[in-house]
Amino acid sequence: MNRAEPRSRLAALPGGALTRHTLFWPVTVLxxxxxxNVIFTPSFLSIHIRQGHLYGSLIDILLFGAPLILVAxxxxxxxxxxxxxxxxGATVAxxxxxxxYLISEGHGLFVSITVAVVASMLLGLWNGLLVTRLGIQPIIATLILMVAGRGIAQLITSGQIITINSASYKMIGGDYWLGMPFAIIIVVVALAVTVVLTRRTALGLLVESVGGNAEASRLVGIRASGLIILAYVFCGLCAGVAGLMxxxxxxxxxxxxxxxWIELDAILAVVLGGTALTGGRFSLxxxxxxxxxxxxxxxxxYTAGIPPRTTLVFEAxxxxxxxxxxxxxxxxKISRRRRRPSTPPLTDAKQEVTA
Known part of the structure; x- marks a missing residue:
């Protein structure tokens, strides 16, 4: 048999190689x-410039989705x-x-942002230590901070909503730079740095090996615990910046x-993107x-005017x-059903012979 024949058969399968790509169906649905949305709003895909800034529904999707992308x-x-x-979610809060709180108390913008980001990384470090040093399952270890973190956030704000007036702080999540929302620029930079670190160095391969089999990775000399802690610290960092946004x-x-509940949306985004919850290979x-x-x-x-009481069902x-x-x-399974030939009905002669 020609070696090229199996490949040609695979390519001839329904849908072809394109539909088997990890990103095909998520991009198609998007x-x-x-x-x-164009059906309800004909100008939905249009982007226009007003006072040197980009506006439009697509820009709004990127802007309001920036914190979720970062957390994800x-x-x-x-x-x-x-x-x-x-x-x-608690880290965001x-x-x-x-x-x-620090800005309202008169501290500088740099100090306030630095303290918030460092605290978020320390929370990630706490989760990583619970998982690696104490051997607590990740879902339980992070559930502890999920519950306690909300209480910590409310202690910081004294159970009230803190309002501030800082144009510089507004820049992070609600202002523009070079015509683009600054939050989108932050996400693009964060994504680019993450891609470079995980796809242009051995870091991504090491993370995948740990996720595939942490014990085997440890036996071949990979510091699995260190990589796991680093992943949780990075996750805390992303959540902290999202909180600032x-x-x-x-x-x-x-x-x-x-x-x-941003943690549930983040997990859902990762799964929709094709990354398995069992660990291993991932897709940024x-x-x-x-x-x-x-x-x-x-x-x-919102555009289609779907009643709020059915929103969660529609999303599901x-x-x-x-x-x-x-x-x-x-x-x-669907392909097998399509290829399954229909059984022709028995003729009268065949029925008599069978009888």
Missing amino acids: VALLLA LGMTMVIATGGVDLSV ISGALAC ISSNTLSADGNHAGL AGTVVGALIIQTLDTTI VVVTIVCLLQSPAFRA
């Missing part, structure tokens, strides 16, 4: 959601190691509360509601697409469809 990037690295971080956009800190581009699907879905619900249906389309087993 494009479909964007086009669906950190979540991707944690999940790639075989873990999960349920405390990112603590970071925003710290920054706004959210609080600076409204110039206020709400320890009770800031970043509420898929994570970004997954986060944009979630944000576009929220925009679509769309997410289920994406997950099914991504499943090789589901697609293979």
